[in-house]
Amino acid sequence: MIAALERLRPVRRTRTTNARRRESLTAVGMATPAVVLLIVFLVVPVALAFALAFTDARLISPTPARFVGLRNFTQLFEDPVFYKSLRNTAYFAAVVVPLQAGLALVLALLVNARVRGVNFFRTVYFLPVVTSMVVVSLLWTFLYRQDGLVNHVISALTLGHVDGPDWLGNPDTAMPAIILMSVWQGVGFHMIIWLAGLQTIPAELYEAADLDGATRWHRFRHVTWPGLRATRTFVLVTITIAAFSLFTQIRVMTQGGPLDSTTTVVYQAVRTGYDQQQTAYAAAISLIFFVLVLTVSLVQRFLTREKD
Amino acid sequence: MVFRTRRLAGASVAVAAATALVAGCATGSGGSTSGADGNTLTLWTHNAGNSAELDVVKKIIKDFNGSQSKYKVKLQAFPQSDYNNSVVAAASARKLPCLLDVDGPNVPSWAWGGYLAPIDVSGSEVPLSDQLPSTVGRYKDKVYGFGFYDVSLAFFARKSVLNEYDIRIPTMDKPWTRTEFDAALAKLKKSGKFKYPLEMGTGGTGEWWSYAYSPQLQSFGGDLVNRDGYKTASGTLDGKKAAEWATWFRSLVAKGYMSKKSGADPNKDFLAGKSAIQWDGSWNATKNADKLGDDLAIIPPVDFGNGPKIGGASWQWAMSSTCSNKDGAQAWLKFSRQTKYFVDYAKATGTLPGTEAAAKQIDGYQPGGKYNVLVQFARKYAEVRPVTPAYPYISTEFEKAAQDILSGADPKNALGQAAKDIDNNLKTNNYNAG
Numbered sequence: 001m002i003a004a005l006e007r008l009r010p011v012r013r014t015r016t017t018n019a020r021r022r023e024s025l026t027a028v029g030m031a032t033p034a035v036v037l038l039i040v041f042l043v044v045p046v047a048l049a050f051a052l053a054f055t056d057a058r059l060i061s062p063t064p065a066r067f068v069g070l071r072n073f074t075q076l077f078e079d080p081v082f083y084k085s086l087r088n089t090a091y092f093a094a095v096v097v098p099l100q101a102g103l104a105l106v107l108a109l110l111v112n113a114r115v116r117g118v119n120f121f122r123t124v125y126f127l128p129v130v131t132s133m134v135v136v137s138l139l140w141t142f143l144y145r146q147d148g149l150v151n152h153v154i155s156a157l158t159l160g161h162v163d164g165p166d167w168l169g170n171p172d173t174a175m176p177a178i179i180l181m182s183v184w185q186g187v188g189f190h191m192i193i194w195l196a197g198l199q200t201i202p203a204e205l206y207e208a209a210d211l212d213g214a215t216r217w218h219r220f221r222h223v224t225w226p227g228l229r230a231t232r233t234f235v236l237v238t239i240t241i242a243a244f245s246l247f248t249q250i251r252v253m254t255q256g257g258p259l260d261s262t263t264t265v266v267y268q269a270v271r272t273g274y275d276q277q278q279t280a281y282a283a284a285i286s287l288i289f290f291v292l293v294l295t296v297s298l299v300q301r302f303l304t305r306e307k308d
Numbered sequence: 309m310v311f312r313t314r315r316l317a318g319a320s321v322a323v324a325a326a327t328a329l330v331a332g333c334a335t336g337s338g339g340s341t342s343g344a345d346g347n348t349l350t351l352w353t354h355n356a357g358n359s360a361e362l363d364v365v366k367k368i369i370k371d372f373n374g375s376q377s378k379y380k381v382k383l384q385a386f387p388q389s390d391y392n393n394s395v396v397a398a399a400s401a402r403k404l405p406c407l408l409d410v411d412g413p414n415v416p417s418w419a420w421g422g423y424l425a426p427i428d429v430s431g432s433e434v435p436l437s438d439q440l441p442s443t444v445g446r447y448k449d450k451v452y453g454f455g456f457y458d459v460s461l462a463f464f465a466r467k468s469v470l471n472e473y474d475i476r477i478p479t480m481d482k483p484w485t486r487t488e489f490d491a492a493l494a495k496l497k498k499s500g501k502f503k504y505p506l507e508m509g510t511g512g513t514g515e516w517w518s519y520a521y522s523p524q525l526q527s528f529g530g531d532l533v534n535r536d537g538y539k540t541a542s543g544t545l546d547g548k549k550a551a552e553w554a555t556w557f558r559s560l561v562a563k564g565y566m567s568k569k570s571g572a573d574p575n576k577d578f579l580a581g582k583s584a585i586q587w588d589g590s591w592n593a594t595k596n597a598d599k600l601g602d603d604l605a606i607i608p609p610v611d612f613g614n615g616p617k618i619g620g621a622s623w624q625w626a627m628s629s630t631c632s633n634k635d636g637a638q639a640w641l642k643f644s645r646q647t648k649y650f651v652d653y654a655k656a657t658g659t660l661p662g663t664e665a666a667a668k669q670i671d672g673y674q675p676g677g678k679y680n681v682l683v684q685f686a687r688k689y690a691e692v693r694p695v696t697p698a699y700p701y702i703s704t705e706f707e708k709a710a711q712d713i714l715s716g717a718d719p720k721n722a723l724g725q726a727a728k729d730i731d732n733n734l735k736t737n738n739y740n741a742g
Contacts, residue, residue, distance in 0.1 A: 056736060059396055060421035060697070063738075075732065080725070169569055171715065255513060257708075258715035274393075275704045278733075 046290075052283035059277035072284035082285070084260040085268045092179060092264065093243040100183045100190060101235050107187065108194035109224075122195075126188040133185065137252035140181045144168050144253075168254050171261035178249050178262060186242065190235050197231030198224070233304040237297060244293050265289045343406035344633035348380040349640065350405035352395070354623065356385035360656040367652065372643045379636040381407065399423045399628075406631035407640060410453055412621025413515070413693040413703070415445035419452045420697035420739060425629040426450040427638060432645035434663055440683075442620025442690040443662040453624035454641075456650050457659035460590040460686045461520065461618040463607035466600060469584050473499060480684060483608045483616050486556070493565040496584045504567045506560060507583035510714060511570040517707035518693065520587060521557070523609065523617035526691055528553035532706055533730060538696040538739070541730040545706075546723040553612070554719030561714050568714050590682045594658050597678065606681050609689060620690030622659065660686050697739045698730070705729050 053072055057065035076082050111122050128136060143149045144167035151164030167177040205223045214222070247266040250256060256263035256271065265285060273282030343350055351369065355362040362385055369381045384405065386394050392414070398404045399421070410418055418424050429436065429451075436444055436454065445453030470477055475492045478484045484492070496505035509520060522532055530550030533541045544550065560566040571577050578586040579599050585607075596604050609616035625644065627637040650666035653659070654673065660683050661667045672679040693699055709726040713719050 058737060060399070060417055060423070061737075062420060062422040071736070075736075166568070169715070255711075257711050259712055259717055271704070276701050276733075278701070 049283045049286050049290075052280050053287045055280050057280040057283075059274070059279050065280065068280075072281050073288075075281070076284055076288070081260055081263060081268060082265075085263045085265045088175060088260075088262060089244060089246065089264045089266075091175065092182075092246050093240060095179050096183060096186075096243045097236070097239050099179075100187055101239055103183065104187045104190035104235070105194050107191040108198055109220075111191070112195060112198045122192075125191055128185045129188040131185075133248040134252055136181070136185050137249050140177075141168065141253050144177055169258055171259045174254055174258060174262045178246075178253060182246070182249060186239075190239065193235055193238075194228070194231060197228045201227035233300075236304065237300055240296060240300065241293060244289070244296070265292070343404055343628055343631045344636060347378055347633060347636055348382055349407060349631075349633055349636050350382050350384060351407040351640070352391075352405045353383070353385050353409050354388045354391035354411075355409075356387045358388070361653070364649065364652045364656050368644050368649055372640055375643065376639075379633075379639055381636075381640050395423070402630055404628035404630050406628060406633060406637040408626060408628060409623050410445070410626050411515075412442070412445060412453075412455065412624055413699050415453050415621075415624060415626070416447040416695045417697040417700055418626075419445075419447040419450075422629055424452045424626045425631065425634065426452055427454075427627050427641055429454065429638070429642050429645055432642040434645045434647055434650065434665070438663045438665065440620075440660070440662050440686055440690070442686060442692055443622070443624065445621070445624045445626070447695060453626035454645075454662075455622055455624035456644075456653040456662050457657060458620060458622050458662060458686050458690070459659050460682045460690070461523065461587065461609060462590060462593070462682060462685060463605075463609070464578060464586045464588055464592070464596050465584060465605045465607060466603050467605045468603050469496075470605065477605050478607055480608050480681065480688070484610045486610060486612045489610045493560075493585075494563075497563070497565055502582070502584050504565065504570075504582075505584045506566040506587070507570055507574050507578050507585070508560075508566055508587040509570055509574045510567060511572065511574065514707070515703060517710050518703040519619045521710055522693070522706060523619050523689075523691060524557070524612065525550060525553045527609065527612040527614050527617040528556070529612075529614040531694075532702050533694050533696065533698075533734075535694060538694060538698070539734060541702070541727040541734070544727070545730065546720065546727040549614075550723055551720050554713050554723055556612075557710070558713050558716070558719060590660055590679070590685075591658050593679050593682060594672075597672075606679070608681075608685060616685075616689045617691050618685055618689045620686065620692045696734075698734055698737065701733050702730050 052065070054067060054069060055065040056068045056071070107125055111118050111125070145151075146164075146166040146169070148167075150167065154162055154164040165173050167173050201224060205227070206219060209219045209223050245266050246264045247270065250262050250264055250267045251270070254262045256267055266289065269282045269285040269289065272278045272285060351365075353362065353365050355365060365385075366383060369383055373380055392411070395404065395408060395410075395418075404423060410424070415424070419426075436451065439454065440458050443455040443458050444451060445455075465477075467477060470492075473492070473495045475495065476484075476488065478488075493505050496502055509516060512520075518532070525531065528549050530547055530553055531544050534544040561568045574583075574586065575588060575592050575595070577583055578588075579596065593606065609618055625641060627634065627641065631637050647663065647665045647669075650661050650663050651669045654661035654666060654670055660679075661670055661673060667673045667680070667683050668675070671677065673683055674680065694702060696702070705726040709717075709722045712722045
């Protein structure tokens with residue numbers, strides 16, 4: 001580790017030790033605030049969560065937490081809601097990751113054109129991203145009501161032949177409804193990232209492709225797609241992690257219902273930890289969530305690694 | 309290498325010093341680590357943003373501070389949504405104020421958790437025995453809190469509508485029975501005038517579910533937990549009577565009597581004539597009477613076999629166990645127990661005054677007044693929520709089960725799962741400790 005750092009630092013042999021010392025002192029000074037914050041708000045809580053998962057700690061309790069071994073985990077694996085949470089989280093991620101990434105890429109390709117007014121569309125697509133998720137969720141809760149706007153539109157389009165369902169009140173439609181809304185809200189952010197990636201691709205490559213008489217599809221397949229390699233990895237990893245931590249929409253729109261059809265791992269952890277005051281049990285859920293996300297991220301990193 | 313170690317050591321010292329500085333500031337600036345600074349006591353309330361009630365608290369503090377020269381009470385108000393979290397956080401840091409208010413059903417949990425100390429208010433103007441029983445917070449035979457008011461549940465309806473469909477307007481002597489109630493709903497539904505004749509606020513979340521619907525479960529003969537020792541919920545929450553309640557509750561939605569999820573403001577829907585009968589809190593009584601006048605019927609809860617039931621207990625005042633000036637805190641609590649303050653609270657908040665003497669002084673709540681019937685509901689029908697530290701947990705489990713039942717879950721399974729979870733919680737948390 002130290003040897004590696006040594007190699008990275010472009011030290012000129014002629015420099016005096018004094019200057020070097022001053023430089024490293026500055027480095028330490030500049031890193032300290034970030035390191036302190038990281039330790040206090042990240043390392044300590046994570047370590048605490050790991051430790052608490054093996055105790056019987058509660059939010060309110062007169063007795064200090066005792067070590068209970070794997071009890072929280074055995075209880076968790078007997079909990080039917082936990083399996084539903086796992087399944088719903090996986091379902092959400094499996095649909096949202098390709099859908100949102102794909103849609104964002106299509107939008108990025110559309111707004112990457114050099115035409116007038118393109119900034120207007122970029123703003124329009126990005127607008128939901130800057131709106132708070134709580135506000136968006138409340139808004140869509142109204143849209144999704146039995147007598148809400150969505151059903152009015154459906155009714156108008158079908159000339160009154162189709163009565164829309166109670167989107168969030170029906171176990172079959174609740175999750176798809178939340179997925180649709182989440183993709184709508186998040187797609188602008190990833191569009192911007194794709195856009196940034198698209199603009200790093202040198203224009204000469206496209207010119208060369210044109211000279212070779214490449215079709216639009218060929219240009220995309222052989223110039224754009226390979227040029228987006230790094231962006232692709234980034235988008236994939238960030239969407240996956242965001243999808244796994246689905247919480248706000250659930251808390252505001254459905255509270256995990258109806259019939260546990262929208263409960264997720266993070267929602268269950270928060271409900272258990274705060275509403276039900278079971279700190280240790282919530283820590284155990286978080287620990288499993290951590291392992292889950294870590295595994296998926298590692299697999300993704302492995303699959304998208306530089307192969308040379 | 310030596311050089312590097314020294315640098316690391318230097319950095320560590322700097323970090324440690326910075327941490328100590330931050331920590332030092334935190335303890336230094338507060339100055340009231342035990343809720344009192346000498347004879348100046350801090351008081352916390354959940355009333356920030358609710359100026360009507362907050363004004364009464366301010367008035368009592370002002371009167372108290374002026375009445376003697378020994379103690380001073382200092383107010384700190386929190387918005388209700390953040391209040392409980394603030395108390396829990398302050399308790400973990402052992403920085404609770406001397407005086408605080410607490411929601412009735414949380415009293416046992418906070419008393420068990422060691423947040424609250426038992427209080428002795430003997431010798432105050434209003435004796436505890438004069439109060440509505442539900443406004444005194446007890447745990448294990450000790451008094452931990454008292455409130456100035458309570459709220460009550462009731463059915464609201466229009467007399468004209470009930471008369472039109474030939475539905476008897478019930479009284480406390482003869483409340484609706486289940487058969488009568490179901491027949492009334494069937495009639496109203498059949499009229500075609502109401503999409504959902506019954507409005508019970510099913511769009512709400514949180515404690516409302518336990519507060520509003522567990523009394524109906526109790527009226528059927530079930531309960532949230534076996535109150536004999538509070539050791540198990542199995543057999544009580546998922547027993548035969550409870551399953552009957554759940555089946556009935558589900559049938560309200562299945563038969564189209566009640567919406568699975570009511571609108572954002574159920575009371576507005578009732579006043580607009582969208583629903584015929586509304587199950588709601590006494591806090592809307594004045595608003596309803598203003599709009600409907602003499603046409604408003606305030607109807608007792610249905611007797612489902614085990615007598616009509618409503619929930620009891622609202623916000624109460626308590627003293628923290630870490631208070632360093634318990635004499636001062638008790639003095640404030642005793643001082644506040646004057647009939648005029650009971651009157652002020654009830655008037656300011658539109659709630660039920662906690663004593664008869666206060667009720668006599670409030671227009672409408674005095675004997676014979678049009679809202680007096682609500683006070684009698686609270687006196688006769690109120691059942692306090694289970695007096696156990698596990699209550700917050702039990703409440704969330706009941707809420708989930710009831711929501712699942714309305715969504716079509718098998719009543720027996722939903723209640724069975726809730727009972728199993730509660731049993732597990734009661735067993736693993738050893739609530740008798742402490």
